[in-house]
Amino acid sequence: MGVEIRVDGLTKSFGRQVIWEDVTLTLPAGEISVLLGPSGTGKSVFLKTLVGLLKPDRGHCWIGDRDMPHLREHDLYETRKLFGVLFQDGALFGSMNLFDNIAFPLREHTKKSESAVKKIVMEKMEMVGLLGAERKLPGEISGGMRKRAGLARALVLDPEIILCDEPDSGLDPVRTAYLNQLIVDLNAETHATVLIVTHDINTARTVPDNIGLLFRRELVMFGPREMLLSSDEPVVRQFLNARKVGPIGMSEEKDVSELEAEARMGHDPGVLPPIPPQLMTGDGRLRTTQRAPGEWLRANGIVPPPGSFVDEAGRNWLEEWPRYVAERTPVGGGR
Numbered sequence: 001m002g003v004e005i006r007v008d009g010l011t012k013s014f015g016r017q018v019i020w021e022d023v024t025l026t027l028p029a030g031e032i033s034v035l036l037g038p039s040g041t042g043k044s045v046f047l048k049t050l051v052g053l054l055k056p057d058r059g060h061c062w063i064g065d066r067d068m069p070h071l072r073e074h075d076l077y078e079t080r081k082l083f084g085v086l087f088q089d090g091a092l093f094g095s096m097n098l099f100d101n102i103a104f105p106l107r108e109h110t111k112k113s114e115s116a117v118k119k120i121v122m123e124k125m126e127m128v129g130l131l132g133a134e135r136k137l138p139g140e141i142s143g144g145m146r147k148r149a150g151l152a153r154a155l156v157l158d159p160e161i162i163l164c165d166e167p168d169s170g171l172d173p174v175r176t177a178y179l180n181q182l183i184v185d186l187n188a189e190t191h192a193t194v195l196i197v198t199h200d201i202n203t204a205r206t207v208p209d210n211i212g213l214l215f216r217r218e219l220v221m222f223g224p225r226e227m228l229l230s231s232d233e234p235v236v237r238q239f240l241n242a243r244k245v246g247p248i249g250m251s252e253e254k255d256v257s258e259l260e261a262e263a264r265m266g267h268d269p270g271v272l273p274p275i276p277p278q279l280m281t282g283d284g285r286l287r288t289t290q291r292a293p294g295e296w297l298r299a300n301g302i303v304p305p306p307g308s309f310v311d312e313a314g315r316n317w318l319e320e321w322p323r324y325v326a327e328r329t330p331v332g333g334g335r
């Protein structure tokens with residue numbers, strides 16, 4: 001079962017450059033969260049700080065009763081084993097074939113026999129669709145395959161927490177859809193707590209239980225997917241709807257004159273598009289952390305935009321949900 005991560009008052013700077021200040025949020029155990037933000041707002045720095053690769057200036061990051069920034073080297077090393085991290089470029093060793101790359105954490109952190117290592121590596125390679133590519137070098141395969149190999153490597157220690165830094169960058173939309181499905185299925189199976197950094201708005205809108213947005217050195221908002229998808233907050237609205245109108249400009253933020261010009265031109269943020277149904281497991285199983293469509297909106301008295309929760313096949317999930325749940329029991333609970 002995944003673990004909760006509580007981030008409290010986290011602040012990070014490099015020299016005089018403050019990256020973000022006073023970030024406070026809770027990543028609920030077993031849920032999928034997405035972190036968004038314009039380029040350079042420190043999303044990768046945030047992931048590296050969570051896993052203890054970077055030290056914050058101040059603040060806490062609690063994994064259970066362990067506060068990552070304040071652990072001694074040995075405890076930090078041990079706690080890191082709870083994490084599986086998919087770095088932006090897959091971070092594979094160029095001189096090792098895929099099998100050895102994926103086996104690396106097992107050989108490094110466990111005393112498993114080579115036959116046990118082989119069994120786990122092959123299982124994870126099958127999971128990400130890489131069987132048959134064991135002997136290939138990272139330089140001989142496509143970017144999408146490298147991502148999947150990076151993901152397989154992140155999974156070999158059966159992590160409680162999975163951090164993915166732009167898993168979809170450089171992937172075509174079809175491969176992105178497959179990877180998103182893989183992450184949702186994995187989460188259902190293992191109950192790992194997942195945090196994904198992405199620029200892909202479709203991923204952000206459909207995959208997570210929660211969404212957070214970094215902008216202007218702070219966490220503007222973090223909460224349930226439906227809360228951000230129905231938010232009036234200009235930055236959140238602009239980002240989640242990929243619009244030009246709003247506070248975010250080409251070089252991070254627009255200045256006052258640009259915003260005044262937009263106002264004079266009569267640009268308005270427009271109507272909210274329909275809220276899409278959340279991506280569910282590939283084989284129709286129910287995740288234990290899955291919330292009912294529209295649950296957060298109903299609890300907060302918000303009427304969703306017309307057409308919300310209708311999928312590509314025209315099914316309305318607000319109506320389908322009770323029957324769907326009645327036919328299923330939640331899946332997983334892996335460990």
Ligand SMILES: Nc1ncnc2c1ncn2[C@@H]1O[C@H](COP(=O)(O)OP(=O)(O)OP(=O)(O)O)[C@@H](O)[C@H]1O
Pocket residue numbers: 014019037038039040041042043044045046
């Ligand atoms: N080790 C480091 N030393 C100094 N500055 C750093 C270091 N790592 C990151 N930075 C700076 O921190 C800022 C945030 O970088 P980061 O890569 O986290 O942004 P990001 O939001 O992930 O961007 P993108 O979406 O483009 O990947 C950048 O200005 C970067 O130059």
